Amino acid sequence: MYCSRLLVLQELLTEDQIERLDKYFAELIGSACDNITVSKVARAIGVSHDVASKSLTKCLKEGLLSVSYGIRCPECNMLIKRVSSPIEIPEGIFECYGCNEEIEVTPKDIEILYSLIDNRIFINGQQVEISPPARAVVHEDSMESVFLAGGVNEYLFQLSDEQYQHLLDMYIKVENHKGTTKSIGDTLEELTGKLFNMCSAFRASGIRTSINQIDCCVRNKWYLNFGIFNILGSHFYIECKNEAKTPSGTYLSKLHSIISVANAGGKGECIKFGIIISKKEGPSTFKQLAISYYLIHGIVIISICGKELKELFKTRGNLLELIERKAAEIMMDATTDLKADGLYKI
Numbered sequence: 001m002y003c004s005r006l007l008v009l010q011e012l013l014t015e016d017q018i019e020r021l022d023k024y025f026a027e028l029i030g031s032a033c034d035n036i037t038v039s040k041v042a043r044a045i046g047v048s049h050d051v052a053s054k055s056l057t058k059c060l061k062e063g064l065l066s067v068s069y070g071i072r073c074p075e076c077n078m079l080i081k082r083v084s085s086p087i088e089i090p091e092g093i094f095e096c097y098g099c100n101e102e103i104e105v106t107p108k109d110i111e112i113l114y115s116l117i118d119n120r121i122f123i124n125g126q127q128v129e130i131s132p133p134a135r136a137v138v139h140e141d142s143m144e145s146v147f148l149a150g151g152v153n154e155y156l157f158q159l160s161d162e163q164y165q166h167l168l169d170m171y172i173k174v175e176n177h178k179g180t181t182k183s184i185g186d187t188l189e190e191l192t193g194k195l196f197n198m199c200s201a202f203r204a205s206g207i208r209t210s211i212n213q214i215d216c217c218v219r220n221k222w223y224l225n226f227g228i229f230n231i232l233g234s235h236f237y238i239e240c241k242n243e244a245k246t247p248s249g250t251y252l253s254k255l256h257s258i259i260s261v262a263n264a265g266g267k268g269e270c271i272k273f274g275i276i277i278s279k280k281e282g283p284s285t286f287k288q289l290a291i292s293y294y295l296i297h298g299i300v301i302i303s304i305c306g307k308e309l310k311e312l313f314k315t316r317g318n319l320l321e322l323i324e325r326k327a328a329e330i331m332m333d334a335t336t337d338l339k340a341d342g343l344y345k346i
């Protein structure tokens with residue numbers, strides 16, 4: 001017998017392991033409830049770190065756990081800060097108030113800590129954990145290891161049913177909008193901003209440069225070398241096209257040139273990713289152009305249309321997975337015979 005909400009773990013764990021997890025959660029008291037880590041769970045229930053990590057992500061989604069990030073000084077190992085969102089992780093070089101060294105935290109120094117939201121739902125028990133003194137982040141519990149083990153997309157993009165429904169309702173307003181008057185909630189720009197801000201690794205906002213208006217500039221706070229985040233870079237641009245007809249192929253060239261300007265004509269690497277979001281599906285030239293821009297400049301531009309957004313919201317899909325697939329389509333096509341495609345003469 002175990003808490004019925006742990007049934008979601010059946011595809012990852014055996015009945016026996018779920019029972020052990022139930023018991024483990026039930027027995028936590030005091031600060032131990034807020035310091036659950038991948039390695040502790042792996043040890044407690046006898047599974048690999050990868051399985052433990054995926055199980056915890058599932059529990060997070062199920063609302064049984066919440067997550068926070070413990071930041072340790074790489075020099076003195078002191079816990080400097082505990083933050084609830086990745087956005088709050090300090091950036092750049094700063095002084096550790098423990099050892100006064102100039103430090104810069106990396107994903108190796110950040111520990112992913114899970115907290116039980118309510119352990120009364122598990123079978124009763126008691127277990128006291130004596131908090132260990134200053135120590136280094138256990139390798140398996142660092143953000144880096146947890147994300148490298150996989151499941152980073154599921155971890156960073158988790159929406160509730162209400163959030164998906166809200167996005168779908170918003171999309172339907174956008175779809176049905178006719179004419180030129182824009183009212184609140186019925187433009188792709190607003191929907192896009194909302195959608196990207198729902199991913200905990202992003203901050204999105206429209207910006208204006210001295211020559212252009214960027215519908216949505218997304219900051220990728222976790223400029224990490226894993227999966228899709230490596231392709232996205234630190235910032236990327238999104239252009240939204242509200243028109244009810246097939247968008248013009250020139251939109252892709254325009255976004256590419258805006259990115260090129262930001263990159264000082266190839267001298268810099270400020271932006272390496274762009275997205276065009278349009279109500280109607282883009283023309284086939286979008287993909288051909290995107291492949292050639294990728295080959296020449298290393299910039300990836302993908303396009304997402306209304307139908308795909310609707311599908312994403314309806315099927316409770318993962319935005320990061322969609323972006324990753326679209327980016328791979330551009331980059332992998334680029335490895336086929338490009339001469340035959342007429343993109344290259346040599």
Ligand SMILES: [Zn+2]
Nearest residue numbers: 073076096099
């Ligand atoms: Zn220190």
